[in-house]
Amino acid sequence: MKTMSQTRVYVTAAACMGLLAGLGLLSLRAADVSVRATIEPRQVALGQAAQLTVEVTGASSARISLPQVENLDIVSRGTQSSLQIINGVMAQQSFYVFAVLPNAEGQYVIPSFQVEAGGQKVATAPLALKVFQGQGQAPPPPAVAPATSSPYVAGNTAPDPQAPAPAPRPSTTTPKPVNVGNETVFLRLYSPRNEMVVGQVVPVTVKLYVRADRQAELVPSPLKFLSDAFTVTLPKKLEQDQEMIDNTLYNVGIWNVAVVPVKTGDYTVGVEQSIRVAERVKMRRPGGLDESLLDAMFSQYRMVEKKVQSTTQNWKISSVPNEGKPENFSGAIGDYTLTVKAQPDKVKVGEPISLEMTIDGKGNLDRVNAPVLTSTDGFKTYSPTSKVELRDDLGLEGRKIFTEAVVPLKVGSLPPISFTFFNPDTKQYVTRTVEAPRVAISEAPASPVAAVTPTATPSATQKVEEDAKPAEPALVPIKVYLSPFVANFTPVFRNPLFIAAQGVPLIALVAGFLVARRRQRLENDPDYARTHEANRTVRTQLEAMNTAVARNDAAAFFTAARRAVQFRLADRWRIKADDITFEVISERSTELADSLKSLFLVADEMAYSGEAHTDVTLADWQKAIVSLLGRLEKKV
The missing domain is CATH 1.20.120 (Four Helix Bundle (Hemerythrin (Met), subunit A))
Known part of the structure; x- marks a missing residue:
């Protein structure tokens, strides 16, 4: 049975030969078969992968007998094919790509192996690989093209043979999936806890595994949690990785989501995601035609949509305890610190002081209210303003800054400031109290009494000079005569715009009639x-x-x-x-x-x-x- 990659090789070759020969552009003759094997890079750190590429020129398919090397796993990554025509000579090239995964450091030699292509058997040269103990990160996985509005695709075609091979990297934050079997696509849900309280923000990881030799694409629909007891914040970008599970390489799409319980109870929780997987459709071909244009174009493969559900987990959700709940608890859940700044450092009674109070930590920042003064005696407070600065897209960690104006009504000092929250890890209420910054408050000065200056009596000479000054002009009187009349009155019904406006309903009526007739004919x-x-x-x-x-x-x-x-x-x-x-x-x-x-x-x-x-x-x-x-x- 031909593989998918071999089928594409035949299709490509037939297309170019048939088209170009039909146009009379060239006379084709076959090129000789040649084989070349390369490995890049030749030195890798333990935990990274090298890429073994077998290049076959002059044959549409090949059979490769790879040797077994102790402490080296060699995994197929796919095939890429191309067709070149130079000076009338057609050269079919196929690149067979493998990931070489070392299990121990040392100097390795991949011995010569045979490649059977075009009726010939060709031996490759031995390849050397050095593996050293290092902390370097593995090369990133190959970029995958998204669907129309989807961020993740796993393909069955090989990457560029000149590009470095991606290294399978087991997750360091979630356990390895178990009971995978021979699954092509599967979904897993990972949660750091199974007991939560209402309002708590819980980071949850969802992983979609697709075998690296299969083509698949996400359906443009959001990840669905199979429970209504939570609100879910999805990430803006889907992360990608690769993992080796039971000697099978998987492309992995990772959702790091934030889950907030909204009601109490015991729940069985799972997730669901729709995905399209390429499946071959076997169709009967008329006699005399094999691998024809229309079979390859219309019916050889099709994308089949499937709904993949994860394994489930049992979560218990409760409310915060009433016992020991402080009066100033406002619903904040998480772990936070409190810092306070004040300016200016010197004021008088009646002048405002600006307090900047910062709550920093992990938790539901949207439910964090402003810290409070432990005593408001002698101070007038105003409603604070706030802004949130997040350190991640899901709102799991960040800080909330409150700015509040406080006006002292008497001489004294600012009281301490406190903030209360519930810590779900310790299952206890915590009150953070900090001393307010030192601000010198002094008495306001007494209001001065305005001095009365006696008005001097004007002399007789001054009166005479004032009487001699010309009088100021009086207000301009209202206009008492009419302007000339202008005969410019035109009846409204003679206005061209008015006449044109009357035709608009008629045009709309005619257009509606034509549209209705056309719709009726279509029906x-x-x-x-x-x-x-x-x-x-x-x-x-x-x-x-x-x-x-x-x-x-x-x-x-x-x-x-x-x-x-x-x-x-x-x-x-x-x-x-x-x-x-x-x-x-x-x-x-x-x-x-x-x-x-x-x-x-x-x-x-x-x-x-x-x-x-x-x-x-x-x-x-x-x-x-x-x-x-x-x-x-x-x-x-």
Whole structure:
């Protein structure tokens, strides 16, 4: 049975050969078979991994007999294939990638091993690897492409052969999954505690395991907790890692979430996540055709959606105890410290003092209220303002800063300031009390009495001079005459804007009538509705192809091309677009199947590997596909 990677090799080679030979661009002749094995890096720290790459040129498939080396685990990471045509010579290249995982330090030699390809047996050169004791971190895992709105994908294609191999790294914060068996995809829930109190913030880890040789993608829907006794804060970004479990390499998606219980009781808690997994669909092919274009393009693989549920845990949730609860307890749960600043350091009675009180620690900061003065005698207080500074996206740790104005009403000093919270680890109430900063408060000065200055009696000379001054102008009187009349009155019904406004309801009525007629025709005439939908979809996909060509996005281009062909054929044959498969096209038109073969063979590889190995540009592909759609519209 052929593997997925081998199938893509044949599809790619057939696509390029058929297209380019059909266009008369080259005369093909096979290249010789060659094999080369490399290992990078040649020195690694214990706990890291090296990448063994076997490059096979001139053959579409190969059988590799890897040797066993003591204290070295060699795990397959997948296959990557490409097709090169240089001066008329076609060279098929395949890269078989393996992760080499050392279990002890030392000097190792991977002996020569045989690779059977193209009917030949070729021996590789021995490879040396040095493993030393070190604390260096392993290389990061390969980046994975998200779905439409999904942050995690595990693929079955190999990474760039020139890139360093990712090292499987067991988790240091959560236990290793047990009873995994042969599961391809599974979900695990890890919690640091199973007893909680209402309002407590609990960090919980959820891990999604996908075998590294399988392709999968998340459904764009949030992680679901199977209980209504909690509120859940999800992370902004999904973390990624790799783990080796029972000699099987898994890609791991990690959610670090914050869970807050909202009601008491005993609960069985689990999580659920929807995921799409690629599964091969075996379909009957007509005689004489093998690995054909439409089989690879429409029906070789499909993404099957599954709901994966985690193992469950039993959680007990209670309320904070009433016994020993302080009067100033306001619902804060966690572990905190309290610091206080005051300014200015000198004031008079009646002048405000600004207190800055900082609560720092881990817990539910949203339920933390301001600390209080142990005594308000001789002080007037005002409602504080607050701001929160978090040190993580989930709000598990940070600080809350309160600013409060306090006005002394008499000479004295600020009283101590206290803050009370419940510590779920010790299951006790804790009151933090700190001495207020020293502020000198003094008496306010007495209000001065305004001095009365006698007014001098003006002399006779001053009176004469004041009488001689010209009088100030009086207020301007109201206008008592009318301005000239202007004959500019126009009746409203003669205003062009008024006339145009009357036509708006009529236009809307006509437009509504036409829309209703069109909708009625779509409902009563299935053929017209199908043709309308097909034309609309084809136009949309052509626009998507133009955008993909401008962005050089091959995956988007071939997806749009395939969809356009499906809808065009569905309209002509009066069947559903999703029913257009290889069998349907071959049964209806062998000539059409042959014409499609040279254009769309690489669509399946683009859909599942994200790469296309062809010398023909997307612009040339676009011209050929547009021409084909035109012929389908006229002749089919």
